[in-house]
Amino acid sequence: MTKSRLNFNDIKIDKVPTVYPSLEEMMPPNNIDQFINNPEIYNLGMKYGMIKIAAPQGFRQALVNNLENKETDTNFKIKIREQVLNELELSNRSNKLFDKQLEAFDKISGVEHDFNIRTKTDDNGSEISLYDLYVKIMNTYNSQDVDDCGRFVKKPTVLGKRSINKINAEDQQNTQKKRRSSRIKNISNHSTNPSVEAYDNNGKNSDCDQSEWLVPDPKTCRFLQMPLKHGKVQPSSHALKFWKSIGSNYAEVYLTYQKHLERYITALHKYEGRKPWSSKETFKSNGISILHHISEDPVKDEPPIEETTEMVEDMCKICQRGKKLYQCEYCLETYHKSCIPYLSGKKGKLCDNCFLGNFEYGFQELEKKVSIKEFKSMCKDNVDDFDEVNDLLNIEKQFWNIVYGDERVKTYYGADVHNDTKNYISGFENQPSESIRNSFLNLMNLPNDEHTLLPLLTSITGISLPWCYFGAKFSVFGVHLEDHFTYSVNYQFSGHPKIWYCIKISDSDKFHEYIKQKYPDFIRRQKDILHQLTMTISPYDIDLHERIGIKFFKACQKPYEYIITFPKCWHFGFNLGFNHNEAVNFILPNWIPYAIEADNVYRRDGRKNVFDIYKLIQKNIVVNNNISYSEKLFEHVKRVIENIQLSVEILITEKLVDKYTPEKLDLSPYSNSYLVNEVSCDSCKKICSFAMVLVFKDYQLHDNKKTLNLNQILQYSQKVNDKSQDHDYENLDNFISNHSDNEHKALYLYCVGCYVKNHSRFKNYLTTEIVYMDDELNRSDVFVKDELYGLPVSLEPKHEVL
Incomplete structure (x- = not known):
């Protein structure tokens, strides 16, 4: 339903604080860990989610932009993204996508399509689109308010969000599983993999997030019947209740449904x-x-x-x-x-x-990559003579009205430009000033800073190398959290300001819950939408504030200024014209708890890891001589190891054998290969830590399982193709999305968490094998190994830095 969805008068967005360090504070022996963990800085970051740092005058005078003299250099090219602004807001995009579906359906039905149908719901100007009406119908039919015939019923007694009938059904199912050991039952019921918790939802009215959505039959669904008197026949009370809930103009809304939506829902029901x-x-x-x-x-x-x-x-x-x-x-x-x-x-x-x-x-x-100068020439209508105090709110109004409006406005963004060729990586390269060369806020230094955990990772662009961003007027960087909830730092070299928004860290989960409730149909189709950086939302959105009251902050970043975002801080924004920014991630020891939380979120959302957090923890333990700190870290590893041991017990039960020893695969030859990060679960997409479960479709391949190397396993599971050595890393995700779930798979690959949770669904358990992935880290003297499997199960009482 549409009215004005934005309120710039009553919703006030405070600015994040600005920190003004001296040049000496940005130089050794000071370091990034000391800087961030300074109580004043850290408390501000955790309160606001991000902070702005204004570089001192000495830093500004000494800094030279290494890319400034490469504006026409053909060795530095920008890949340009075209952005349509009103497609970035999810309500607009959902309506556009659904309208295209209806157009496609009308085309094969031989019916002329009417575009962008909206119907007034009352006399106050409120409207409802066909998509919003479709979602309301689906939500109502799949709620606990109606039965299978679409009749409104009294709500059943609910205990802990589950009906007594559902509890009784579960109890009956549980009596059939008594042969399973109590340990298997207890641990598998507390699996940390939310992405697969709903495989057994049979009831239409389940409250589970992943429960089955059923489509009503318009011919028999009572609340979808005509809410008007037809001859002597009175309208159904169920129909009146539903249609009147939409608005006083419910009769016209029904006629719109009957003309434009009923045929589609009928076809959907029969499909x-x-x-x-x-x-x-x-x-x-x-x-x-x-x-x-x-x-x-x-x-x-x-x-x-x-x-x-x-x-x-x-x-x-x-x-x-x-x-x-x-x-x-x-x-x-x-x-x-x-x-x-x-x-x-x-x-x-x-x-x-x-x-x-x-x-x-x-x-x-765009097909053609351009030079910096060519991109700059594409950036027209920049916001010139901008005064932050007097002009910011007016510019925000102009931008957000376009995003939430109907006008189709295009812009361009040279985002995620990365280059590993020396002298073409960053503006921070080749600094003549020793102060700039040595500063921990030189983004070329930060990834290798020994006071961070990044040196423990192999080179990952964007994590361990800066990315360049070239903005144009109103180009957008979408709502997102950093990969694995890491810290990030962004520096502006030149150009027009960049407007940032962030959400208070303590409101982070509330924001995700809001998106899930506001756009349930979208989340069911694209559950990782908030990881894609392709959507935005206005901090002046009335509904967002009325529903949950999320706290937003903003910043206006100009040349010579840094923005640092803290772990688990949602942030997004837009540019006022051409500008050149660079960003890189970094991780500090206090980030580890957020990393574990991010790992669980990735599993929930089916999001692939950038790196294996548990291997990073292992490396951190090996090089750390703080016993107390290492023991706390190893508690995270122990939970994964326990799942591996449990998976062995389950397989012993399933195979009806007395003993089972997992296969062992040595990953040492792949220590510097991207292939290790391709060992990802077919179900939750998580990188498999320490072990993987292989379910063979090909019996001959199963018989030869001991001869398989990592590259072959990834080929047979369709993670990479048979020319993987020539395959560009950034193209692998595209290959996986098109090939990872087709009939040509010879085997399926799962993490132990998904196997523990869903082993009862695996029909071919006789060709299911657990493969323990061994490497130099696991063999380190720092760890006590399990005698049977060689898994690290605890720490040696004392260990020294290796």
């Missing part, structure tokens, strides 16, 4: 294929956004296309194989039916991605 919101089935995304499809205009008076078994000969978009393909009439891509099922209509076939909606979205990238 028997996999659905993107299903928790029991794996929906295969084609990886492309329906917003970027260029479909052909329907030809009027064209004769209907008869249903045929004849297939197009081309290449399948998903598996890259030919034979027996069909072409989607909307996206015009070709698929195997087994890869992407379809819906048939009068005018042809519609792939399930276009019919059901995958809600994929990404910025379009």
